[in-house]
Amino acid sequence: MAEPPPPVLVVAGAVKEYGAAVKTRALAGVDLTIGPGELTALIGPSGSGKSTLLNLIGLLDRPTAGTIVLGGHDTSTLDERGLTALRARMLGFVFQFHHLLPAFTALENVLLPSWGDRGRPTADARAAAEAMLRAVGLADRLHYKATDLSGGQQQRVAIARALAHRPPLVLADEPTGNLDTASSAEVFALMRRFNRELGTTFIVVTHDPRIADQCDRIVELVDGRVVSDRPVPPAPG
Amino acid sequence: MSFAWFVALRYMRDARGQTALILAAVAVGVSVIVFLSALIGGLQTSLIAKTLGSQPHVTLRVPREAPRPLVEPGPDLAVARDVTERAQRLRSIDQWPSVMRTAEGVAGVIAASPSITGAGFAVRGEATSPVVVRGVDPERFLAIIDVRARLIAGRYELDGGGVVIGSKLAAELGVTVGDKLRLSSSEGRDDVVTVRGLFTLGNEGVDGTWVLTGLRHAQALYGLPGGVTTVELKVADVFAAERVAAEVRARTGLRADSWMAINRELLEGLSAQSSSKLMIQFFVIVAVALGIASVLIVSVVQKSREIGILRAVGTPAWRISLVFLLQGGVLGVLGSFAGSAFGALLSRLFEDATRDVTGAVRFPVTLDLELFALATAIATGVGLLAAVIPARRAARMDPATAIRNG
Numbered sequence: 001m002a003e004p005p006p007p008v009l010v011v012a013g014a015v016k017e018y019g020a021a022v023k024t025r026a027l028a029g030v031d032l033t034i035g036p037g038e039l040t041a042l043i044g045p046s047g048s049g050k051s052t053l054l055n056l057i058g059l060l061d062r063p064t065a066g067t068i069v070l071g072g073h074d075t076s077t078l079d080e081r082g083l084t085a086l087r088a089r090m091l092g093f094v095f096q097f098h099h100l101l102p103a104f105t106a107l108e109n110v111l112l113p114s115w116g117d118r119g120r121p122t123a124d125a126r127a128a129a130e131a132m133l134r135a136v137g138l139a140d141r142l143h144y145k146a147t148d149l150s151g152g153q154q155q156r157v158a159i160a161r162a163l164a165h166r167p168p169l170v171l172a173d174e175p176t177g178n179l180d181t182a183s184s185a186e187v188f189a190l191m192r193r194f195n196r197e198l199g200t201t202f203i204v205v206t207h208d209p210r211i212a213d214q215c216d217r218i219v220e221l222v223d224g225r226v227v228s229d230r231p232v233p234p235a236p237g
Numbered sequence: 238m239s240f241a242w243f244v245a246l247r248y249m250r251d252a253r254g255q256t257a258l259i260l261a262a263v264a265v266g267v268s269v270i271v272f273l274s275a276l277i278g279g280l281q282t283s284l285i286a287k288t289l290g291s292q293p294h295v296t297l298r299v300p301r302e303a304p305r306p307l308v309e310p311g312p313d314l315a316v317a318r319d320v321t322e323r324a325q326r327l328r329s330i331d332q333w334p335s336v337m338r339t340a341e342g343v344a345g346v347i348a349a350s351p352s353i354t355g356a357g358f359a360v361r362g363e364a365t366s367p368v369v370v371r372g373v374d375p376e377r378f379l380a381i382i383d384v385r386a387r388l389i390a391g392r393y394e395l396d397g398g399g400v401v402i403g404s405k406l407a408a409e410l411g412v413t414v415g416d417k418l419r420l421s422s423s424e425g426r427d428d429v430v431t432v433r434g435l436f437t438l439g440n441e442g443v444d445g446t447w448v449l450t451g452l453r454h455a456q457a458l459y460g461l462p463g464g465v466t467t468v469e470l471k472v473a474d475v476f477a478a479e480r481v482a483a484e485v486r487a488r489t490g491l492r493a494d495s496w497m498a499i500n501r502e503l504l505e506g507l508s509a510q511s512s513s514k515l516m517i518q519f520f521v522i523v524a525v526a527l528g529i530a531s532v533l534i535v536s537v538v539q540k541s542r543e544i545g546i547l548r549a550v551g552t553p554a555w556r557i558s559l560v561f562l563l564q565g566g567v568l569g570v571l572g573s574f575a576g577s578a579f580g581a582l583l584s585r586l587f588e589d590a591t592r593d594v595t596g597a598v599r600f601p602v603t604l605d606l607e608l609f610a611l612a613t614a615i616a617t618g619v620g621l622l623a624a625v626i627p628a629r630r631a632a633r634m635d636p637a638t639a640i641r642n643g
Contacts, residue, residue, distance in 0.1 A: 051641075055637045058549065058637075060549060060635075060636050060637035060640075061637050080554065081553060084548070084551055084552070084553050084554070085551065085553075087549065087550070087551045088550065088551020088552075089551070091551075092550075093546075093549050093550060095546070095640065099542065099543075099546050099640065101543050101546065101547075102251075102543075103247050103248060103250075103251035104247060112547065112550065112552075113550040113551055113552075115240045115243070116240050116547055116550065116551060116552030116553075116556060117551045117552065117553075118240075119239055119240050119241075119556065120238075120239055120240065161550070
C-alpha cells in the first residue's frame, strides 16, 4: 500500500494563554492534523477558541506552548520575517468582512499578496490574478474599485486574492458570515470547486451548519479543546 | 512600479482632500522660508554694498599719541597724579611706502591706496562749508572706492588743481563742473581749485563733505611733504576684513580699523536679523513637520485594518513602513516645489510693491537656485523625519489585532 501523502498542517499540543496577571486559557492543548486536499469545517460556540486557533495556524500569533508545522516547516524556529515569508507562500486568507482594500481595484487587490511579498508585480502574477478573477466570474469587473462591488462580488474577489498565488492551504474565517443565502451558497461552491480543481486544502471556520455539512470533515472546539473530529458522510444520491 | 510606491501614491490619491490640505500647509511653510531668506538676504547684501560703497575695508593710520606719565602706581607705591590727554595733530605714517608693501603682502588684501585725510573749509562767495579733504593717488584710490563709476557730472581728474566733490556739497556751495572755489586747510593754508567732477556715493556725510584732490596737492595744503596720513585697503572677502586688520596691525604696529569695527552696530543689527530669521524658519519647519506627522498618524490609524491585511497576506513590516515614509517624502518634495514657486512669486511682488516714486527697488530680494535646493532638501528631510513615527507605528501593528478591531 502506498504511503499516505505528508500532511499540510500538524498542530501538536497547542496552548494559548492571554493576559499576564490573570491568565485566560483560549486553547488548552489542541492536536490537529490536516491532510492535503481536505476541506475541513471548524465549528464551535463563540469563545471556544476557533479564531485563536485560526490565528495560530495563520501564523498571525504564536502559541504559548506546542508546535505548528506548516508544509513541513516548524514555525516555532522562525522569526517575524520568516513567518511573514511563509505566510506569503503557504497561506491564503479569506476574512468574514471581505477586507478588500477600498482604494484599489479588484485586480490590484488580487495582486497585492504577491506584490507585497516580492516588491514588484510580475507578468506571471498578473496573468494568474486575471485568470483567477475570471474563474470566480468577475472577468468584467477587473478594474472596478472594491467599493463599487456588491458584497458577494467582494467576497469572490477575496477568494481570488486568497488563491491567486496558489497557496497549499487557505484559511477562511466565516467567509459567508454576512452574506445572504444565495451569495453564501455561491461562495462556498467556489471554494469547493477550487478544492477539487486545484487540490487546495481549506479550513473554514463557520457557524452555518449547512456549510459545515458540505465539508469533508468537521472539527468541533469547545472551551479550547477538540471535542469532536468526524468525517462527513457523502451526501445521499 | 514597486509595491511601496504604488500603495503610497494610491493612498495619497485616494485621500485627495487630505493630501491637498497638507500639501498647501507644507507649501505655505516653504514659501515663508523662501520669502524670508530672499528678503533678508537681499536687504543685507544691499546694506553692506551701500556701506562699503563709501568706505575702505580697512584703514591704517598712526597710533594715537598718548601722554607718558613719569611715575606709574605699583603695589607699594600710591601716586596722586593728573594725566591730561594730548591733543592729536595730523601726522604722517613713517615709511609709508614700505608699510603699504607690507600690507599688500597680507593674505586677502587685493588693493592698497595711500591718502591724506584732513579737515578744512570750502569757500565760494558768501558760502562757506566744512569739508573733508581727501588727497589720493587717483588710480589706486579707484580700487578702494570706485568714484569714477559714481560720477554724475564731469570727469575724474585730480591733477593740476582739479578736485572732484560730492554732489551735496556742490549743491550747498552752488558750484558745478568748471567752477572755482577756495579750499582752506586746518593747517591755515589755502588754495583755489577747479571743480572737475561731481559724485554721489549714496552716503549723506560723504556726499556733503568730501573733496577729492591729488596726493601732492593735499601734502602741500597740510604741510606734510611726501607724507600720507592713512593707507586704505581693499580685501577679497569683506567679512574677513577684521582678521586682515588684526594681521596688518600686528605686522606694522599701526592702528588698523576694519569697516566691521567701525560699523559694529550695523553688523550686530544684521546678525540679530539673521538670528530672528533662523528662529522663524525653525518654528515654521517644526510646524510643517508636525502637520505632516499628524496627517500620517491619522492615516495609519484609519488604515490599520488594511495594514493588518497586507501584513497577513505576507507583506513584510519594513515594506509597510516604507509606504508611509514615501508619503512623507513625497509631501515634502511636492510641497517644497509649490512653496518655492509661491515664495519666489511673493518676493517679486513684494519687490514691485515697495518700489519708490522713481521706480527704483527699495527692498531688493535675492533669489538663487541654492535657496530653492536648500528649501527642497529641508522639506524632504522634514517630511521623511515626520513620517518616521507613523511608519514605525504601522510596522509594529499586530495583524491579528488590527484585522479584528480595525
